[in-house]
Amino acid sequence: MQYTLTPHAVYTHTAYRLRTHLRLTDFSTGCTASHLLLVVFTACARLGSLFAACARLLRAPGAETIRKALLASLPDQDELQRRLNRALAADLPRTVRRRRQRLAADLHLRPYHGLPYTDPAEVYRSQARSGTTHFHAYATAYLVYRGQRFTVALTAVRRGEALADVLRRLLRQAARAGVRPCLLLLDRGFCSVAVIRYLQAARCPFLMPLVCRGRKADHPRGPSGSRVFLSWRRSGFSRYTLHDEKGRPATVSVCVRWCTPTGACGPVRRTGCVRPTGSGSGWRAVTASWGRRCRGPARATRWCGCSWSGWRCCCATCGCGCITPCCRPPGGAGGGSTWSGCGSRRCC
Numbered sequence: 001m002q003y004t005l006t007p008h009a010v011y012t013h014t015a016y017r018l019r020t021h022l023r024l025t026d027f028s029t030g031c032t033a034s035h036l037l038l039v040v041f042t043a044c045a046r047l048g049s050l051f052a053a054c055a056r057l058l059r060a061p062g063a064e065t066i067r068k069a070l071l072a073s074l075p076d077q078d079e080l081q082r083r084l085n086r087a088l089a090a091d092l093p094r095t096v097r098r099r100r101q102r103l104a105a106d107l108h109l110r111p112y113h114g115l116p117y118t119d120p121a122e123v124y125r126s127q128a129r130s131g132t133t134h135f136h137a138y139a140t141a142y143l144v145y146r147g148q149r150f151t152v153a154l155t156a157v158r159r160g161e162a163l164a165d166v167l168r169r170l171l172r173q174a175a176r177a178g179v180r181p182c183l184l185l186l187d188r189g190f191c192s193v194a195v196i197r198y199l200q201a202a203r204c205p206f207l208m209p210l211v212c213r214g215r216k217a218d219h220p221r222g223p224s225g226s227r228v229f230l231s232w233r234r235s236g237f238s239r240y241t242l243h244d245e246k247g248r249p250a251t252v253s254v255c256v257r258w259c260t261p262t263g264a265c266g267p268v269r270r271t272g273c274v275r276p277t278g279s280g281s282g283w284r285a286v287t288a289s290w291g292r293r294c295r296g297p298a299r300a301t302r303w304c305g306c307s308w309s310g311w312r313c314c315c316a317t318c319g320c321g322c323i324t325p326c327c328r329p330p331g332g333a334g335g336g337s338t339w340s341g342c343g344s345r346r347c348c
Contacts, residue, residue, distance in 0.1 A: 011041065021087035022080075027069035031061040036069050077122075081156060088151050089177035096150070100182035101143045105170055107157065107189050109135040121159040141170045143179065152179045164194040171204070183207065183292060191288065193244035196252060205291030210240070210254060212286060229256045229286045240288070252288040 015037050018024065024033040039060055042053040050070075051063040061069075074080055111130040116123050124137035137157035143150055153173035157166050167190065171181070184199065186208035199206050214225020223231050226240060235258050241251045 014041070017087045017090060021083050021090065022074070023083070024073050027065070027072055031065050031069050033073070035061055036066060036073065039066050040070075077156060081154065084154055085173055085177070088154060092150055092152065092177060092179070093145060096143065096145050097178035100180050101145070102183045102185065103141050103143050103152070103174060103179070103181040104185040105139060105141045105167060105190065106187060107137065107139050107163070107166075109137050112136050122156075124157055124159050139166050139170055141174050152177050162194060163190055163192060164198040167195060168198060171202070181205075193242050193248055193250045196242065196250040196288075196290070197248065200250070200290060203291070205289070207287060207289045207292065210252070210286045210288040226254075226286070229254060230284050232256050232258055232284065234258055252290050255287045255289065257285040257287075 015034070018037060019033055024036065026032040027036065039050060039053045039057065042048075042057060043050050046053070046056075050066050054060045054063040054066060060066075075083070109124065109126055109129065111132050112123060112134050113132050122136070124135045125133055126135055126137075127133065129135075139155050139157055140151050141153040143152060153170045155166060155169050155173060171184075174180070181204060184204055184206040186195075186206060188209040188211050191208050191211045196206075210226055210229070212226045212230055214227040215221060215223050216227060217223045217231050226242075229238070229240075236256055238254045238256070239251060240254045241249050243249055
């Protein structure tokens, strides 16, 4: 049986969920809840502002009317977050609650060029991007089930908040939705001693890229710290201990994948690998894990050069759980149309 997903079906289902769980009401006869959602959906789809969405739509209310309707309809941030999490949990299949799932956590930063609305802590500070260091930040936890992505938890991130506390809140919200992780897939932003120590204390297996720090390979004294793994000439496993500013240790297992720029995986130019400088240097993918046994060095160190986010979706879908993506390699030398990875079903 085949089903064709149409824009109208997506709009109808999303509008129903938001009207039900956010408890939206009509602001006026000329600005109903349907009009409000239509303007918001247009702004989200085009990555624009509410003013631009109102100017683009033919019979939409004015931008000031939409702003007043949002302020009158939406509750405070904490209550809004609870309602959104209930709306996300309403679409989860029952089967994902029966056993532990592989979850992926992400930190999302949206550039912001204005001033805080009420509290200075609501604007997050990070590295410069899109001409600013100020962002509206939120974190999500999601899983991929039968080729479909389901967001199971959503939380706002405030300025100066520790990522370990953010991750703890995400896992608690996912547990309230009935989803518990058997493996947590993180990006390099979560690579810190505090996060690693929390996950180890919670007995939660994880997998993330290892941030390489220390002296570089061209230093007279040689590489140091985690940059030692970038000098490896072959793939392999090791263990590494990180320390924070208070001297607290955190030990993880390290997997290094080495390949040439035009090796069997095709040209690797994505964010999952690091290419050190120097003649004859190849690409290295350095990942840190804990609580998960890989399925052998040959399989666990295979890398096809996909982006880290796509790789996490692949692992969550195919159920391999090792350091082995299963998506299509990029085109070019050695790439072609073949599949490389863990050998699971083609999920990307």
